[in-house]
Amino acid sequence: MANWLNSPASETQVTHGQRLWLYVFAGVIMTLLVLPTLVVIPMSFSDSQYLEFPPETWSLRWYRNYFESDEWMRATVTSLKVAVLTMLVATPIGVLAAYALHASKLPYIRAAFVMLLTPMMVPVVLIAIGAFYAYVKLQILYTITGLVLAHTILAIPLVVIVTGSALKSYDMNQENAARSLGAPRWMAFLTITLPQIRFAVVTSMLLSFLASFDEVVIAMFISGGDNPTLTRNMFNALRDQIDPTIAAISTIMVLITTLMMILAQLFGRGKS
């Protein structure tokens, strides 16, 4: 131990001992980053009205509460439906846009690129009230279609950035070679390019799913009626009181997120 403390830790001959404060600090911060979410999981299995840790008596009471509530179940189904549809709409549209921006040499590319990124820069509240207004006119307020469209524009910049950076490191000459051998462009893209940017596409799908599934502010305005989302209901419940059912739902949401990440790892394993 003493040896290690006195051994050099960096190129400038600072010893591990002199850096001890940094190690302790980093350890504390990393714990604080992860712990809050993890603590909620055991709490959700408590039998008490009041959230306690560690729970004195364990039970599935709050899970039963959640699964037996029609309202929560309907919201969950809506959220999952919207997230899957957003993923299926945003990914192909975004990949096509990223490909077009990458391959095209038109001078307006930069302008188009900036416009595709605007959903990231415009404050989400503004997008929400804008969509609310537009949906009243288009008569798609409180519909699944409306939610999917709004969440899709949130997901597009993510897809464009992730796929775009993958295309940047991909050698377009491979596709050109296929085309010079007679393959139509779409075939060259599908059989040569797409398999090589596979990881980016799978990551894009994951990001689109999560962008929609976790979204709160837009859903507050344009979901409701028969189709409120899970996050909308959760947010409203949070404003009123600390209902332990939320702990159960949080645990399930963390589970879904983790599952998605594992799936993405399994299907998207590649060079990247």
Add this chain to the structure above:
Amino acid sequence: MTSAHLHAAGLRRDERMERWRLFGLGSPALLLVLVILVIPVGWLFYVSFIGADGNFSLENYERMIARKSYSRIFITTFQVSLLTTALCIVIGYPLAYFMSQLPTKWANLCLITVLLPFWTSLLVRTYAWLVLLQKQGLVNQWAISIGLWDEPLKFVHNMTGTLIGMVHIMLPFLILPVYGAMRSIDRDYMKAASNLGASPRRAFWTVFFPLSTPGLFAGSLMVFVLCLGFFVTPAVLGGGRVIMVSMKIVSNIELFVNWGAASALGVVLLVLTVIILWIASRFLKLEQMTGGGH
């Protein structure tokens, strides 16, 4: 005209055609952003200049200057955003530095602790802090039981809670670009500085730190801009005591159905964001800001 000329013209036409066809591939995305975002936000812009009587007026903007409650909201928003950004830098920079000094394998392991919260739902994380920090929450229980303080302290439904929650949510946005920038610094530079007689501290401040500033700048900017428009965390952890611009926009619509006032606030928020991003883009490439380190 020779056949070579005709051929060249044909090729040029084909190329033009292909360019436009490619542009067509990107059009669904552009169209969607146009219809769902650009046009409605444009309309909000227009509405913000319409007074209560339906004619052109600046009353929505005048109210912002005249009423104290509005200026207080802007001050709060800037306060929260600046403090959050500063805290993220103070906490995130050393952590990123720590990770950048580790062998890649260990660094990736540590990176998981940054990515995990990044992927977890914002609402879930905000809820977790609410549970931990409330009066009978874990932090108070624990601190009282080991004698750190006697009475439960108020951590939520005020500025403290808001800042704790926001810093937790924003940290990954700072750490990832900073870490990316630090990783790409050639470690031989530090060796060289040391060889030339610089003390470790001097080598760090004159060599390492300046090279990491692009990442630090990009990360801080991202955090600040995201904070300006933040809604969920201050709404839940602030408990009505911390009112930011986005929350005022929501209450203007939900409670008062005052589209003019809400739009004007939204326009100001958007213009502020654009100005900050524009200034930043003069120093940074756009890709650096959005792509970050990862």
